Amino acid sequence: xxxxxxxxxxxxxxxxxxxxxxxxxxxxxxxxxxxxxxxxxxxxxxxxxxxxxxxxxxxxxxxxxxxxxxxxxxxxxxxxxxxxxxxxxxxxxxxxxxxxxxxxxxxxxxxxxxxxxxxxxxxxxxxxxxxxxxxxxxxxxxxxxxxxxxxxxxxxxxxxxxxxxxxxxxxxxxxxxxxxxxxxxxxxxxxx
Amino acid sequence: xxxxxxxxxxxxxxxxxxxxxxxxxxxxxxxxxxxxxxxxxxxxxxxxxxxxxxxxxxxxxxxxxxxxxxxxxxxxxxxxxxxxxxxxxxxxxxxxxxxxxxxxxxxxxxxxxxxxxxxxxxxxxxxxxxxxxxxxxxxxxxxxxxxxxxxxxxxxxxxxxxxxxxxxxxxxxxxxxxxxxxxxxxxxxxxx
Numbered sequence: 001x002x003x004x005x006x007x008x009x010x011x012x013x014x015x016x017x018x019x020x021x022x023x024x025x026x027x028x029x030x031x032x033x034x035x036x037x038x039x040x041x042x043x044x045x046x047x048x049x050x051x052x053x054x055x056x057x058x059x060x061x062x063x064x065x066x067x068x069x070x071x072x073x074x075x076x077x078x079x080x081x082x083x084x085x086x087x088x089x090x091x092x093x094x095x096x097x098x099x100x101x102x103x104x105x106x107x108x109x110x111x112x113x114x115x116x117x118x119x120x121x122x123x124x125x126x127x128x129x130x131x132x133x134x135x136x137x138x139x140x141x142x143x144x145x146x147x148x149x150x151x152x153x154x155x156x157x158x159x160x161x162x163x164x165x166x167x168x169x170x171x172x173x174x175x176x177x178x179x180x181x182x183x184x185x186x187x188x189x190x191x192x
Numbered sequence: 193x194x195x196x197x198x199x200x201x202x203x204x205x206x207x208x209x210x211x212x213x214x215x216x217x218x219x220x221x222x223x224x225x226x227x228x229x230x231x232x233x234x235x236x237x238x239x240x241x242x243x244x245x246x247x248x249x250x251x252x253x254x255x256x257x258x259x260x261x262x263x264x265x266x267x268x269x270x271x272x273x274x275x276x277x278x279x280x281x282x283x284x285x286x287x288x289x290x291x292x293x294x295x296x297x298x299x300x301x302x303x304x305x306x307x308x309x310x311x312x313x314x315x316x317x318x319x320x321x322x323x324x325x326x327x328x329x330x331x332x333x334x335x336x337x338x339x340x341x342x343x344x345x346x347x348x349x350x351x352x353x354x355x356x357x358x359x360x361x362x363x364x365x366x367x368x369x370x371x372x373x374x375x376x377x378x379x380x381x382x383x384x
Contacts, residue, residue, distance in 0.1 A: 029306045030254075030269040032261045058251035062222075063258035063269065069224045070259075077222040077255065084294065102276065114221045 001041050001176035004154065005191050007034065008177055016184045018129075018157065019101075026154060027060035027126050032067055038176055039068030042124070042152040045174045049149050050120040051075055055141070057108065057133055058082055060126040064154060068124060078114045080137060083107045093143050097136035100129070110140050117145035128153040128175060131162025150174060157182075158192050193233050193368035196346065197383050199226065200369055208376045210321075210349065211293075218346060219252035219318050224259055230368055231260030234316070234344040237366045241341050242312040243267055247333070249300065249325055250274055252318040256346060260316060270306045272329060275299045285335050289328035292321070302332050309337035320345040320367060323354025342366060349374075350384050 013021040025031040051072050056065040057080040065077045083094070084107075092109040099106060115121070123137055134151060141148050150172030156163045158178045166173050178192040205213040217223040243264050248257040249272040257269045275286070276299075284301040291298060307313070315329055326343060333340050342364030348355045350370045358365050370384040 023303065024306075028270065028273065028303055030258055030261075030271070031266075032258050032269060033266040035258060036262070036266075059254060059271065059273070062251060062254040063271075066222055066224050066227060066255035067258050067262075069222075070228070074223075074225040074228075077224060078220065079222070079251065079255075081220065081251070111215065111220055114216075 001038070003034065003037055004177045007031075008155065008179075009189055012189060014182045014184045014187055014189060018160065018182070019184075020155065020157065020179065020182060020189070022126075022155065026064075030063045032063070035064050035067035036070075038064065038152075038154060039071040041176060042068055042122075042174060043071035046072075046122065046150065046152070049122075051122045051149060052119045053078060053115075053146075054122050054124050055080065055110075055115070055137060056124045057137060061124055064126055065124040068152065072122070076114075078110060080108045080110045080140065083109045093140045095136045095139045098132050100132070108136055108140075110144075112144070115141070115144035115146050119146045120149050121146045122149055122152055124152040126154045128156040128163050128166075128173070129160040131165055134162065134166065152176075155179065193230070195226065195229055196369045199223075200347065200371075201381055204381060206374045206376045206379055206381060210352065210374070211376075212347065212349065212371065212374060212381070214318075214347065218256075222255045224255070227256050227259035228262075230256065230344075230346060231263040233368060234260055234314075234366060235263035238264075238314065238342065238344070241314075243314045243341060244311045245270060245307075245313050245338075246316055247272065247302075247307070247313050247329060248316045249329060253316055256318055257316040260344065264314070268306075270302060272300045272302045272332065275301045285332045287328045287331045290324050292324070300328055300332070302336075304336070307333070307336035307338050311338045312341050313338045314341055314344055316344040318346045320348040320355050320358075320365070321352040323357055326354065326358065344368075347371065 153175040156175035156178040182189045286301045345367040348367035348370040
């Protein structure tokens with residue numbers, strides 16, 4: 001999606017350690033007109049696919065998912081919560097996600113009542129790098145028995161392999177910007 | 193706002209300890225059509241007031257703020273982040289907020305570049321109870337030198353006093369549902 005790629009080139013910053021900062025418009029300050037265009041594009045890409053619900057994970061996915069949902073007939077958005085601890089009270093699906101950014105494992109939960117067996121789900125998130133967060137959401141979806149129709153991702157860091165691993169498992173992954181290479185020294189970013 | 197009050201009566205649950213659960217439509221599963229109506233109502237209430245930016249706090253405020261921003265001419269939404277620790281690198285405004293729900297203090301940060309002196313800001317959040325989170329955001333706004341034009345709140349628990357304390361300090365607080373009393377035993381909820 002040229003609009004998003006251009007914005008990343010203009011306002012994104014490459015930092016050492018394969019970090020791409022897009023906090024000016026995506027995940028700290030949010031450009032909701034951009035989010036709206038992204039939602040429109042995902043709706044175009046997934047046209048004809050049944051989507052009953054959008055699943056995302058706090059915090060950065062929420063705004064994107066909520067604005068995008070308007071283009072999917074206002075389907076409900078459920079966001080997985082980062083929990084203090086895994087609470088095995090039986091009302092929640094839970095899993096554990098390792099964050100490379102924060103270098104620690106954190107528990108993630110979704111209330112069982114918000115994922116119903118047989119529902120068709122689109123998973124939306126701001127970033128896809130190694131795929132740890134999305135694999136965590138997938139595990140929850142498998143346990144819940146929902147049908148994952150695909151992934152709507154804003155920025156995929158293609159060179160980190162998480163997206164292709166999902167594609168190899170047969171999942172549809174629609175990344176609106178897919179970074180092939182980026183360089184912290186020169187600041188250059190190239191897209192697939 | 194009758195639409196929100198009715199929804200709270202129908203799907204909200206009162207729990208012991210003054211807890212009102214609205215996770216079916218507001219802060220775990222999100223009804224984006226409801227968020228859109230809420231945004232429209234805040235835009236009506238704040239009509240004629242200059243709003244350059246919307247400020248909220250992760251996680252539950254983000255979806256509401258992003259959908260509402262469309263009714264304020266797509267102004268940018270900035271969400272304060274709950275940080276692991278306060279990082280005094282000079283690039284961030286930070287404060288500490290005590291959460292009664294989680295019974296602990298947590299640091300909150302906003303990058304300085306996203307709050308510019310003289311900007312007119314509307315603060316949006318899902319809940320206003322004792323006002324701790326909003327007072328934290330206010331402190332950051334005061335340090336940044338932005339003009340806080342008011343607060344757009346989904347659910348105020350009026351009996352906990354945080355909203356009136358802000359009103360007594362001269363702030364405009366527009367809560368779309370303001371709970372006067374609620375009872376965990378009978379499940380009854382009454383609004384102001």
